[in-house]
Amino acid sequence: MATLNAKVNDRGQTPLHIAVAKGHVHIVENLVVLMPKKDLEILDDSGMTAMALALGDIRMLEFMHKKNQKLLTIRDPTNRIPLLVALEAGNIKAADHLCKVTPKEDLIRDAKDHSDSSLITALILWNKLDLALDLLRCGRDITTFPDRNGHIPLYALACRPSAFPSGWQLVFWKKWIYALRGWLPYRLMSNLHKLLGVRHMKKLHAISRQLLELTCKQMDSMNEFDLQAGTRFSDAIFQATREGVVEIVREILKAEPSLVEKKDEKSRTIFSFAVLCRQARIWNLLNHELSIMSSRKDQLLFGPADGSGNTILHMAATVDTSTQLLHNKSAAFQMQRELQWFKEIEAISTFPWMSEARNFENMRPKEIFTRDHKEMLKEGEKWMKDTATSCMVVGTLIVTIMFAVAFAVPGGNNQETGFPMFSKHKLFKLFIIADALSLFSSTTSVVMFLGILTSHYAEEDFLKSLPQKMIIGLLALFFSITTMMMAFCVALLIMFFGKSQMVIPIMYFSSLPIHLFVFMQFPLLVDMIKSTYQPSMFDRKMKI
Template structure:
């Protein structure tokens, strides 16, 4: 195919099977095919698809970041790519305002993170287009890209709000239970108190100090978790909140809840050691059982916590855009 397109004019290639093949490659995220074709005939860069849509617009609509990176690097050779408008006055930003294909969204866990990824795409394109593009109104909807984004993502935002509130409600209940337990445990210490002094009998034991410290840490972290999740429940859930504010609260809430569960189990185990003695055969099996809640929480919730953290504070999918291409890259 590269041999066939050499020397062909844009008019000859427009509407041909070559055009269809390149746009299909963009849809599938196959950037290598496009690169080889453009090397064979650089005029292919100017091919347009349905309704005059450019390949860069199509790559953004399909949310194919590898193809987008390639065209972003190409903008040094062809800066007009950033200001192209199709037959319906849709800009690159209007393409970013469309809803991602279902296949792309399904790779992301939860509606809230899906909404965050959509906002990241929109912000990325907003940063690279000239300011005059921001207020362009398209013909089909009569909207700017920002208004179109709000319209297209209305249902996804609602689903993200619902899922975050469900998670926050469940975690708030768990955190409140831990607060109740650890607050009570602080005043019913193992071994009881001396009737004359009011001090605990095992005050000088190292394990008792471990119990007190872990009990306090569990109480404070679970209280922090509950307050954070209450903040999630009472948030306004504006579009911008999904980008960083809400994920940050979820990270803090999930981490402090996990920490409170872990320290609660440490307090429980140290109490057993104090009451039953270190040599009791029953202590070791109970310690192993006590680790089950920690492991189960880590298994079920830690992947979500890690994904939220990477998505919010990681390098992101746009960190590998690379340097702009020059003419020598096509020689």
């Protein structure tokens, strides 16, 4: 037996260490049976137990922790227990197994002994919110312990915007299903939620809400020194602002309203940081909080926004790595959004001098905007031109076809009178109207797209002028395609009157181009209408 615990190589490893490293499962199983329980805790020269090397194989993990449960909380040279190592390595299978077999009491005791919340933050970041909640319920003071990066669990929660409703961008019908309460049968509601993934989403949101409330409750029992020096709640509120997690900012401010005046390492207030990150809902929330503190409101809003002499209007003009981008949107949309932010902040400013204020770089807000959006402007111009060119080709083709059809009507013309052969047919007027509408609307779309192509592409053009032309052009193009196919169907009915068995299938397939256009271009049209004609992004009546 003595040889089984001997270190047999230059790395100070026992036979068990070597068998684990080589992946010999059966040898590991036999060695674990033969070795005393205490010998499983032997560390090699790098400070690793044999089980710490076995995180890639659950069978070897089981052999060892079943014989010596203490192995589950022995820390490695970087001060991590096996579960934390598995989480940080992204080894989810091993992490799932270790979550099940590691007693919660041991995890809580270990965290308290080391004043360390690294495991909690890792569980949150890897979406193991239920276990994180159980641990925090059993050891509430852990919520104030920093992790290995100096952050508290609330900061990790702020890094996961998808854990909260504000972090999900749902299409309207999913929002409707998510919000349904009570008036649909329970079984139908349950099936809808399961089918659309809403059940998992709602469960995630419910757990994260409990986590948030639990961590924020700890703030009530802290004195001012604890809040400023020990808990790093200000870091969490800035991270939540960056990610746009309204729920976290709201709860923190409920627990400690004075945090609205906190500044980060660059002397930025939360308010100016919300502008920099383009988080309108956070702005609304903070604006409501500031309205309660009326004596300090003007100073916080329109005083120095950071330590570089910038005002809040400079922040609205700046493109920073923190700036929230419109995911899956074109540069033209982003440029429009940036202009909207700049104009909104400029409009609410009560000080006329703010638009002319210079920062430490001796630059005005408008100069900052032009400098930082130069590349975005070029990309937006390219997108607009490419889209307009493609649509203009389609519109021109329709103009050509419908103009020719107007003089080559179904059945031809009477050689004696020159009138169309089917001029007295009751559907002929409908054909002429559909043809004329298609011709006029396609011509309108071509004119609109031509206006886009010949634009100067100044910054201001992206705010209203270019989007409006694109909206009119796309609407006219959609209408022209629809009326063109209508004219085609009517022509078939005129020529093959009474032969519906042949005509109806053709009419059915003629709707395919309309459906394809709707599928491909209608989302773009809806997004552009919403972006151009939406109400002000700042709702100053929002309640906490």
